[in-house]
Amino acid sequence: MNFAKRLFALAIATVLCNMAMMHAQDKIVNPEISYAGNPRSVTIGGLAISGIEGYEDYMLLSISGLAEGQQITLPGNEITDAVKRYWRHGLFSEVSIAADSLVGDKVYLHIYLKARPRVSTINYIGLKKSEKEDMEQKLGLLKGSQITPNMIARAKTLAKKYFDEKGFNNAEISIRQRDDVAQKNMVILDVDVDKKSKMKVHSIILDGNEKLSDSKIKGGLFSKGALGKINEAGKFYSFFKSKKYTPERYKEAKQSLIDKYNELGYRDADITVDSVSQFDDKHVNVYLKIDEGQKYYIRDIKWVGNTVYNTDQLQSVLGMNRGDTYNQKLLHKRLSEDEDAVGNMYWNNGYLFYNLQPTEVDIKGDSIDLEMRIFEGQQAHINRVRINGNDRVYEKVIRRELRTKPGDLFSKESLQRTARELATMGHFDLESINPDVKPNYEDGTVDINWDLVSKSNDQVELSLGWGQTGVIGRVGLKLNNFSMANLFNKNKEHRGIMPIGDGEVMSLGAQTNGTYYQSYNINYSTGWFGGKRPVSLNVGAFFSKQTDVSSTYYNSSYYNNYYNYLYGYGNSGYYNNYENYYDPDKYIQLFGASLGWGKRLNWPDDYFQLSLSLAYTRYMLRNWNYFLITTGNCNNLNLSVALTRHSVDNQLFPRKGSEFELSLSITPPWSAFDGKDYEHLATNYKSATYQKEQQEKYRWIEYHKWKFKSKTYTALTGGQKCLVLMTRVEFGILGHFNKYKKSPFETYYMGGDGMSGYSTTYAEETIGLRGYENGSLTPNGATGYAYDRFAVELRYPFLLGNTTIYGLAFAEAGNAWSDTKDLNPFDMKRSAGAGVRIFLPMVGLMGIDWAYGFDKVYGTKGGSQFHFILGQEF
Structure with missing residues (x-):
């Protein structure tokens, strides 16, 4: 029995040994795959990968498209395709796939990769x-x-x-x-x-043009040619024009030329041959061969499909008639671009789905018949109005400014007006206010989305300046999104700490140099008093005090040296410590308060506003030797009425629209019922009764003050960054009820930058005229009772958005007179210059101008002047 067991075990071991020997013989390590041999079918027994760090093996293996257990041929397309997949992936600089071993009908593959750097x-x-x-x-x-x-x-x-x-x-x-x-x-x-040098145009060679001369195509010194921005270098006509050549400009120039021919009626005009050849390293030559074709005229215009407006109405608005030149540019403008275009008649009356196709139906000789094919569709009502991106003000504050409300008929004009009103609020980026109009053709409605970009428009001012009495400091805070209701916790929507959200304006300001001058003001305004109607309310108050130096100062060596310095008798220093001469018994104090009310009008249009303001100012003087009254108190109680119209499209950089103001400020005619004889008051200022009578004379001042102001804005070029022409006209008259009681206050202080300064303008209205010293048109104690000012200004923006920067060039003229009867609009002091404006959200408007005054004022020429602007538009 034992012998049989041993014999069986020996047989089993022999079989296992033979099987192992057979297996060892079937395994081939690193086999050579010959593409010259016959392909054999194998199964992938395993896959290994190496050479890449930072990635999981299964992710890299998945790119190959190979899998364990997959049947492939050796050699065959499967391996080749896998290598291609890795190359297509683009992340590897080296890819190879090798067979580590071949065991029977199984192959064990190794993928070798190297990552790109x-x-x-x-x-x-x-x-x-x-x-x-x-x-x-x-x-x-x-x-x-x-x-x-x-x-x-x-x-x-x-x-x-x-x-x-x-x-x-x-x-x-x-x-x-x-x-x-x-x-x-x-x-x-x-x-x-x-970069080498910029490529410019050396020559423009024109061939075939007869109806348009070379000068019309190329342009003149001050006129734009039909080729637009393609101009020859080194030629007089292109002195002020860009000579740069780019493929894009060249493409635009060719289209501009064809458009010009089409505008003149040459419908078939074409550029048959054009080429650009190298002249030298910096220049190219441009060759254009033009086939002008013949000029066409309109023979007949028919309107088809119109039911809302009759043919006579549409033809009258179109303004193009039989026999007119076939001007395709004008046709397009009159159909859809102009404010009074045919299309706007429909779009402003709810016909959002309106469409008009002008079609040439017959051409005979040089005459064309046009058919205006109109699809009117149904009137569209506004379904939903969504406001997105607002995190500055309460939504109700925005919605009350909308002219596009659910249920209203769609109106393109209302859409544009809403965009303007949102821009005027000042809480959103002006250049991004564009409505997203989504028509719903199935139910004849339209959804409007206002996608807004909020911006902070509160302003903080911290500044230092230099005046006659030393350093002047100013601090100011202007909150443009204030909420009076939230200040007293009356707004249920309010969740924050600061009283904001209602778009009201609260401003606080203080200005001082510590000793000689102090000024404080506070103002509150809202354009929607009560929150339901566009009724404005303004409340303000101010206080200022200016103190003089003692008489010792005028007898000091410094004053004498300073006098000599001014008039050329010496060369002494300019600064001295005024603290040594401070005299608290010489001062002028002003206190004032005002209450204003305004209402938006619907006639002549709703750009107009009527405003009323009641104001009181008290002037308190003591030993103040710079005025008609040196000691005493004067009172100014006045009512102002103003009619204004404001229709500009952008507050920071207007491109179109206008500003207009006609105002009257009037006091009671106190002299008409106080029974005093002002004609025979004492006139000798040295007399004992002079100051007493002057104090009595001006206890209540009286006047009527008329002002007219207007500005217009016109875009001279297209696009957002466009050249804009601004024009300005102003007149002002300060009248009297009694010629013996003219008001010494509220006069015009003209010349310079127009910025109010505390040293001389505490009781006057400052009017700027660049190119001349501040107040130089009313110098030496003279008072301005009338003025005028005219200006033209070219503006171009360098940066638009929350931060806005633009440059300007200007010419202006104006003058001031001490008697209203001397006002002469032709007696002008002229100037010209250039400048730049910068608007920063937290600071406001800043700027600098250089101007040259051409005329003499009281014997002194204006000459070269620099003017600084802060916190206001000049």
């Missing part, structure tokens, strides 16, 4: 800071990203396109890749740009 640093060479920032955004090269040949090629293409658009057509761009020795598998990219 990542970018550690990008150096931009030969570029300005702004150009580097543009390159970073446009090229798509990011630190930490893997770099591929396609990315390098694409970056070069984008860089070349960028510099072509800037006019650097010869720019050379190279992107070099070098290993970063400090970091494994990382590279440094050097983007090296040699």
